Each structure stands twice: as structure tokens, then as C-alpha cells.
Amino acid sequence: MLKLSRLTDYAVVALVRLDAADGVATSPGIAAAIGIPEPTVAKVLKALAGRGLVISTRGARGGYRLARRLSQIPISEVIMAIDGPIALTSCVDGGLGCESQSLCPVAGRWDPVNDAIREALTGITLADMAAAAVPRAFRLPVPVSLHEVL
Amino acid sequence: MLKLSRLTDYAVVALVRLDAADGVATSPGIAAAIGIPEPTVAKVLKALAGRGLVISTRGARGGYRLARRLSQIPISEVIMAIDGPIALTSCVDGGLGCESQSLCPVAGRWDPVNDAIREALTGITLADMAAAAVPRAFRLPVPVSLHEVL
């Protein structure tokens, strides 16, 4: 349904969270704060680190911190970090699969669509997304109510 | 991967094809011309008809024909016809599922992103997609080469 993976959603949440904790935050810590299983958060952070969106510090007392300000991170980068390149069609990577290529009247016609989406996604930053989100009731002290994570 | 279903791709191909055949075209006919299994084409056409993008005529000598000109059909409508509403997140339709809603810092923050995409998609019509597609070697007489469909 033109939907992006849930992991990407997690990534956004994690990044916003990371911004709230100004210093360094560990993946277990973020997981607890967000209410998402730790291994999953770790996977997301790994991907983000790979794309240079967050900076990792290994070893004891290590953790992750934002590489840039939220306002400097377009949502498109997050999506590409988690979900890979932004391309709608299946026959983007030429080759087999599109046997009816000789019949296909819209051979590579999704390109303008892809470009339009990429552009739209680049114009929105994480700061935009975090801005109007639920007044401001969510800063650091978010107690994990019932579930007692960790 | 932010990818839309292959069905949507088929829909575009079918619609362009339908435009080439000015009059009425049957789903078996389109299937043969396009090189896509008939039941699948039928399913696509049905969805398209449901959204009013094509007009169906039942009975013998029936078939489908375009409801509007290609230039009047934004790609967003095709996507919505096949893939449903354009919404990236899973927690669009409020309710259960998002247990950590009380923790989620980006509650409904995908909205601007969704809007941006919708807008971008509405600006592109099928005519735009068909325009530059492979010169013009594809008009009505497209012989199904080897496979001998039907």
C-alpha cells in the first residue's frame, strides 16, 4: 500500500528521542524509553549509524548521538537508511523479470514519479515532524508506565 | 521499500493500452496485448472500474473504456484505486496496535509527509508517464511474439 516499513517509523521515533537526550544514549536505554524491543532498536540504530545519521561510540559508556540537528535531517535520508533507495517500481533495476519489456508501453516511466516523491520527501525534516507532535509533554522523563521494560 | 504493488504498475500499463485502443477493449484482449495473465488483468480492471477510472460494459461485446483522457488521470488516483489510500504509516487508522501511543513522540507526525507525497503524486498524470515512453513504437498492432497468448 505504498507504505514504508515499520522500522522506519521506529527510526524516526528513536532519532527524536536521541535529540531529547542531548548527550549520548544507549540502545537499551532508548528501547526502554520508547517501548520497543531492544534488539529491534539496535538494528535500527545500526542502520542509521551506517548512513552517518548517528554517531556511535563503542565500549563501556558508549552509545549513540545525533550526527546533525534534527532540522538538518530530511526524512528521505532516514527512509533510505532503513528501507533502501526510494524507487516505486519493481523493474527499476533492469534485467530479467520484465519479460514483457518489449511490450511495456511505460518502460521507465516511473522515473518522474520517483523523482517527485524523492523531492517531496527531501523537503521535510525530522524537526518538522517533531515540531507539532503532541504539545511538549514528552521530554526526557518518560516513565515506562506498566510494562516495566527491563 | 516504499514500493507500490506491482498491480499498480499493471494498472498503468493497462490504462495506457486502453487509451491506444480507442474504443472498447476486453480484459482478455488487454491481457494478451500486454503479456500479463488474464485473471490478474481482470482484477486490476475491476478495481479501476470501482474507482470510476474506467467504464465497464457487461455482456457480450462488452468491455472497458477510459472514463477520461489520460491527461486527466493523476497517478495518485490509480494508486488509490489499486493500493488503497496513500498513507505511509501503519498507525494511521487510530485504535489499537499502537500500544506505545502514550510514549510515541511523533504521534501523528507522518501527516505532513503523507500530504507531500499525495500532492507530488497528484501533479503527475498518466499522459506524462506515457509521453516520453519509448518513442511511439507501441500502438495497436503489437503482436505477441513467441508466447502465443490465448
Next chain:
DNA sequence: CGATAGTGGACCATTCAGGTCCTGATTGCC
């Protein structure tokens, strides 16, 4: 030297889209 934390990879399971088929309703033609 040990505890903590990120790295990388393999791995399983659930979900869902793609695809097929069948039955019924409608209309034109002989």
C-alpha cells in the same frame, strides 16, 4: 581484567501481496 556497549551475521516466523479459480449476473447475437 571484567563489564558494558556497539558490530555483524545468521536465523525463524508471521504477514501479506500476487495470482488463480469458481460461481453468478448481465447483455448481445443467432
Next chain:
DNA sequence: GGCAATCAGGACCTGAATGGTCCACTATCG
């Protein structure tokens, strides 16, 4: 009036891929 063609609307099955988990390894701090 009956037959054939064609759309309509389901149920159903299968396979890929996403979400999620786990493990062994490395690095760094105290």
C-alpha cells in the same frame, strides 16, 4: 428464447519479505 461472451465478486493458495530474535565478536572504560 437460448447460447455465448464478458464483467462482478468472492474464496483460496502460495511464496517472498518484513519484523523480530539471537549469538559470537570486538572495542573501550574503569
